[in-house]
Every structure is written in structure tokens, then in C-alpha cells.
Amino acid sequence: xxNYLKIKKEAGVGLIEILVAAAIIxxxxxxxxxxxxxxxxxxxxxxxxTAASYLAIExxxxxxxxxxxxxxAITAFSAGVPVHPIQGxxxxxxxxxxxxETIDGFSRQIIFANVYRDSNDDIDQVTSIFDANxxxxxxxxxxxxxxxxxxxxxxxYLTNWKPE
Numbered sequence: 001x002x003n004y005l006k007i008k009k010e011a012g013v014g015l016i017e018i019l020v021a022a023a024i025i026x027x028x029x030x031x032x033x034x035x036x037x038x039x040x041x042x043x044x045x046x047x048x049x050t051a052a053s054y055l056a057i058e059x060x061x062x063x064x065x066x067x068x069x070x071x072x073a074i075t076a077f078s079a080g081v082p083v084h085p086i087q088g089x090x091x092x093x094x095x096x097x098x099x100x101e102t103i104d105g106f107s108r109q110i111i112f113a114n115v116y117r118d119s120n121d122d123i124d125q126v127t128s129i130f131d132a133n134x135x136x137x138x139x140x141x142x143x144x145x146x147x148x149x150x151x152x153x154x155x156x157y158l159t160n161w162k163p164e
Contacts, residue, residue, distance in 0.1 A: 051104075051106065052106055052142075052150075052152050055103060055108050056140075059108055059141075060137065060139055060156050063094075063096070063110060063137055063139075064158060066085070066094050066096060067160070071160040073095065074112065074135055074158060075132075075135070077098075077112055078112075080111060080112075081098065081112070082100055082109040083096045083109070084096070084101035084108055084109055084110060085097075086101075105143055106141050107141070108140070109140055110139050111137070112136070112137055114135070115157065116129055116131060117134075123157070132160075134157055134160070136157050137155065137157075137158060139153065140153045141153075
């Protein structure tokens, strides 16, 4: 003889087990989706930071090329005034223009700073011996990501290695 109450009781337990398993699977998939979304956000940030780094390096190299051709093209701009590189002419040459530039959502600028040296000819902002043949450049690339301002800055020193 089959016990009707026992069969009914076991069927209910099976349904609860299915619901618990579905909940565990659902939570696991939600957690995986969260991790995937986080990974995509990190990947996007790395992509933007890498692009910004390349733009900053390009600006430094363009300024170095301008300096190698004509030092006065560098000294023509006042310290602290933003400039940006532009390429034009035939054959194409780099030059500098006043202000910031925008490239694919990135804003780029170059700032020149005067350099001072101490009595040992080391760079030193305190003793204030002006070095007319050296300029510090700082390239800043900024962008907006998820509503927050981001930026990277690279600095370098340029020297007029063939002073007149």
C-alpha cells in the first residue's frame, strides 16, 4: 500500500529544491554579469588612458621636432600660456598654435615653463639663475569618463643644444 501523504510531502520538497537551485543559479549569473560589467569598465578606462598617453607623447615629440628645427619657435611663446602642436605644409612640418586642441573627445595642451639653475648648473628653482637655453614642457591631456574629469600629464626638458 502506498502512503498518499508521504508522496505528497516528497513532491513539495522537490519543488523547494528546484526553487533554491534556481535562486542560486540566478544569483551566480547576476554576480558574473556584475564582474563582466566591471571588466568592461576597466577595459574602457585602459583604452582611454592609453590613447591619452599616446596623444601626450606625440605632443612632446612634435615639440622636440619643432625645437630641433628652430629654437625661437619655442621661445616665441610665453611661459604658462597653453599651446598645441599642428601639422601642415608640404612636406608636412610641426608647428605650434596658441590654445588647447580637442581630438576625439580629448583636450590637449602644452605649457612651457622657464628653467633656472644653481651655481653648479643643476636645475633649481630657488637660486634663480635664468637658463635661456632650456625650457620645461608639460603636456596635459584631459577627458571625461562617466561624468568624471580625467587627465594625464607628462613633463620633459628641452635644451637648445646649438645656441648661437
